[in-house]
Amino acid sequence: MGTAPPMSRGSVRQGGKEELRASILKTYLLRIRSEKGERAARQLLTNAGIEPSLVDNETGWLSAQATKRALRGISELLGNEALKSRGEWTTHAEALGTQVRMLRVSERPIDAYRYLASNAREQTRIGTWEIEELDRKDGGTDPAKKVEPLAVKMTYRLREDADDGVDKNDHEGEELLCAAREGELASVPTIWGLPDATVTHEQCIAKGGEACVYTVSWEGTKLRMGPYAGAAAAAVTLGGVVAGVGGPLAGGIAAVLAGALGGGAGFLWDRARDDKAIRAFEKNRIAALERGLELRGDLGSTPGDLTGTVLGGKYRIGRKIGSGGIGVVYAAEHTTLGHEVAVKVLRGAAAKDGGEIARLRREAYIQVHIEHPNVVRVFDLDQMPDGSIYVVMERLIGRALADKLARDGLLAPGFAIPVFIGVCRALAAAHKKGVVHRDLKPGNIFLCEDGTSKVLDFGMSKLSSAESLTQTGYTLGTPEYMAPEQCIGANVEARTDIYALGVLMYEALTGELPISAQSRRELLDLHQRQVPVPMRTRRPDLPIPEELDAAVMRCLKKRMPERPKSATELEQMLAAIPLEGLPTAYPPGTSRRAPPAAAAKAPGPNADAHTLPALTNAPKAGAKRE
Numbered sequence: 001m002g003t004a005p006p007m008s009r010g011s012v013r014q015g016g017k018e019e020l021r022a023s024i025l026k027t028y029l030l031r032i033r034s035e036k037g038e039r040a041a042r043q044l045l046t047n048a049g050i051e052p053s054l055v056d057n058e059t060g061w062l063s064a065q066a067t068k069r070a071l072r073g074i075s076e077l078l079g080n081e082a083l084k085s086r087g088e089w090t091t092h093a094e095a096l097g098t099q100v101r102m103l104r105v106s107e108r109p110i111d112a113y114r115y116l117a118s119n120a121r122e123q124t125r126i127g128t129w130e131i132e133e134l135d136r137k138d139g140g141t142d143p144a145k146k147v148e149p150l151a152v153k154m155t156y157r158l159r160e161d162a163d164d165g166v167d168k169n170d171h172e173g174e175e176l177l178c179a180a181r182e183g184e185l186a187s188v189p190t191i192w193g194l195p196d197a198t199v200t201h202e203q204c205i206a207k208g209g210e211a212c213v214y215t216v217s218w219e220g221t222k223l224r225m226g227p228y229a230g231a232a233a234a235a236v237t238l239g240g241v242v243a244g245v246g247g248p249l250a251g252g253i254a255a256v257l258a259g260a261l262g263g264g265a266g267f268l269w270d271r272a273r274d275d276k277a278i279r280a281f282e283k284n285r286i287a288a289l290e291r292g293l294e295l296r297g298d299l300g301s302t303p304g305d306l307t308g309t310v311l312g313g314k315y316r317i318g319r320k321i322g323s324g325g326i327g328v329v330y331a332a333e334h335t336t337l338g339h340e341v342a343v344k345v346l347r348g349a350a351a352k353d354g355g356e357i358a359r360l361r362r363e364a365y366i367q368v369h370i371e372h373p374n375v376v377r378v379f380d381l382d383q384m385p386d387g388s389i390y391v392v393m394e395r396l397i398g399r400a401l402a403d404k405l406a407r408d409g410l411l412a413p414g415f416a417i418p419v420f421i422g423v424c425r426a427l428a429a430a431h432k433k434g435v436v437h438r439d440l441k442p443g444n445i446f447l448c449e450d451g452t453s454k455v456l457d458f459g460m461s462k463l464s465s466a467e468s469l470t471q472t473g474y475t476l477g478t479p480e481y482m483a484p485e486q487c488i489g490a491n492v493e494a495r496t497d498i499y500a501l502g503v504l505m506y507e508a509l510t511g512e513l514p515i516s517a518q519s520r521r522e523l524l525d526l527h528q529r530q531v532p533v534p535m536r537t538r539r540p541d542l543p544i545p546e547e548l549d550a551a552v553m554r555c556l557k558k559r560m561p562e563r564p565k566s567a568t569e570l571e572q573m574l575a576a577i578p579l580e581g582l583p584t585a586y587p588p589g590t591s592r593r594a595p596p597a598a599a600a601k602a603p604g605p606n607a608d609a610h611t612l613p614a615l616t617n618a619p620k621a622g623a624k625r626e
Contacts, residue, residue: 019125020067023058023098024180027089027187028074028082036077044073057295058097064126068173071180083179085196090187096288097295098122099191103285109189109197109218110149116188117154123184130155134215151217154185158205174206182214189218193280278434306330306345312382315343315392331395340395341379345388370433374426376446376454398449401508402442409592410511413544414582417574419445420505422453424571427501430458431494431567438492440500441481442508479523480513484558487524495560498570502555502563506532509548510539511592514556532556538594542586547577 033041045052048069054060062070075083089095096103101122102115110133116123117131134151178201186196197218203209306317307330315332321342322329332343371377380392401419404411411419423445430437437444437458444457479487483499486492506514514532517523532538535549551573557563564570 019064020062021058021098021123022055022060022062023095023123024067024184025055025062025070025074026058026095027086027092027183028071028078029055030089030092030094031082031087032074032077040077044077045070047073058095059295061125064177065173068176071176072173075176080179083176084182084186084199086183086187086190087196088190090190091284091287093287093291096284097291099288100292103191103281103288107281109192109194110152112188112191113152113154113185113216125159127156127158130157134217150220151215154214154216156181156205156212156214157210171206175204178204178206178212181212185214185216191281191284192277194219194277306343310335311343311384311390312380315341315380317343332392342393342395343390344393345390370426370429370435372426372429373452374422374454375429375458376456396446396448396454398447400443401445401447401453401504404447405442405508405511408586409590410542410586411508412583412586413509413548413577414579414584416505416508417548417577417579417582418451419447419453419508420501421571421574423455423501423504424567424574426453426455427494427497427567428571430455431497436492436494437497437500438486439478439481440497440504441478442504445504479520479527480516482524482527483560484528485560487527493560494566495563498555498563498567499557501567501570502552505552506535506556509544509552510535510542510594512538512594528558531558541591541595543583545577545582548574551577 029041029044032044042052045055048066050062050066050070054062071083102112102119106112106115113131117129120127120129132153132155133149134153182199182201186199189195189197195218197216200215201212202215203211203213205212305320306328307319308317310316311332314335316335318331318333320328321331328345330343330345332341333339334341376396377394378391379394381389382392383389423440427437427440435458437455439457440455444455446454446456448454481500481503483492483496486496486499503514506512515523515526515530517526532553534553535542535544536546551564551570554573555563555570564573
């Protein structure tokens with residue numbers, strides 16, 4: 001909203017307690033600023049006795065009486081019905097500051113209404129919300145078959161302890177508040193790029209009711225049976241026409257073909273609509289996060305080395321525990337709660353690089369969104385005055401798998417299998433959210449002292465239904481662990497991560513990569529064609545179970561359909577391997593490399609007996625054509 005000269009305390013006549021979030025006015029003021037100018041918006045607030053700076057930050061609180069005065073002014077400028085529809089201003093960057101927590105836990109509009117009912121105190125201190133879900137269709141015990149509810153009954157009641165600032169005799173003022181609540185309920189689906197919800201106000205406090213009752217219905221991200229009904233109609237029509245010309249058999253065949261084509265079109269229509277909604281939601285979620293960071297304010301100047309400083313007024317920075325080319329990781333302590341955390345900071349040129357900032361923000365967003373014990377937890381994301389971005393994560397005690405392999409050379413199967421199962425669970429949780437990691441390697445697996453394995457660094461990940469940070473045809477990842485489709489820049493999916501996990505498991509269990517080469521170009525080519533020898537063949541000196549060898553080799557299949565269809569299926573394969581009798585550690589002196597006789601059996605770069613035809617689009621990755 002910009003800035004304005006501060007008002008004196010005597011000119012602010014809010015009255016009553018601070019009871020309503022300033023966000024109740026923000027969207028309307030943004031519209032007034034756009035249509036009638038900044039001066040009109042400031043004058044309206046001044047007339048209502050509200051200091052403009054209190055609404056510039058939509059997370060602030062206003063009294064109910066001051067809010068009513070402002071709503072009267074808005075109604076006079078925009079019309080009585082304007083309060084019931086926030087329109088495009090709902091998703092304006094300056095109106096999203098109070099939505100960060102809600103957007104972190106919501107996937108569909110129904111989640112947002114549930115959140116509103118459960119967390120009413122985030123928006124109002126004078127009322128509560130209750131929700132009754134309507135239009136619910138249950139597909140049985142399978143959650144995947146449950147249909148998203150598209151209607152709710154929302155009931156707003158005044159709190160018993162909210163008499164201050166609530167004047168039930170002010171019918172006009174209460175009607176304005178009711179209209180603003182109606183606008184809030186109607187605007188929720190627009191966050192997903194959908195039209196306003198339809199709201200029916202069945203009972204009203206301003207008209208003597210005990211509560212305000214609203215029935216809210218909205219369009220789903222899928223059109224349900226609409227396209228499929230069209231397909232059925234097309235099948236009947238075409239089948240009838242062909243039957244009249246070519247007989248019943250020809251008519252039946254035509255009807256089946258028309259139905260199949262129409263059904264396929266309906267499916268594609270639904271998927272495109274769903275993808276569009278997810279992209280819109282992702283855009284607004286990130287905008288809300290950035291707005292939240294903006295409202296947090298400056299933190300004061302910080303030196304190059306942050307040790308001893310306090311970030312965000314609550315994280316006291318301790319010693320440096322890690323560093324890389326683009327950032328530094330510090331141990332830190334929450335100054336109020338006392339628990340330890342890790343703070344990852346982008347420093348130097350990376351702090352100004354839009355790509356690196358986007359990757360760190362994406363990593364934080366994804367790891368908050370997944371919420372799984374095998375994925376490192378993220379608590380906060382913020383920005384320092386110099387532009388450096390930092391993420392606050394749980395402090396892990398242990399070591400990276402890469403460090404353990406560097407020290408020990410390889411893992412014994414009794415130790416490795418539980419580690420791999422934990423990685424499978426983390427990937428399953430990520431894939432369920434539509435996230436493909438794309439850079440799974442030993443450096444991104446952390447082995448905690450309590451035996452838990454955690455997957456780190458989702459900065460390169462791809463949201464399968466959102467816009468990617470890279471373009472198709474561009475390879476991103478660590479070449480040694482990249483799947484054939486990833487090597488040529490083709491679309492990636494969950495089974496791309498399965499391949500990378502196969503490479504990781506092979507390396508951890510044998511001490512050697514399944515495929516190696518002298519250059520990146522050659523390596524990308526070999527991942528498409530070369531079939532590695534089984535682990536038991538390469539390391540006959542190690543007690544690798546046959547079932548484990550089979551599971552890993554299946555992960556390394558060149559064609560995606562031949563790999564385990566999901567991380568959950570791979571987890572089940574690993575969990576079925578008996579651990580009894582398997583060593584958890586090898587004795588000192590165990591060779592880190594295959595014995596010479598076994599190493600001789602491993603295929604070289606030109607071993608035709610172990611190669612397959614190259615995949616399509618190989619020139620994009622520099623692969624050779626044979």
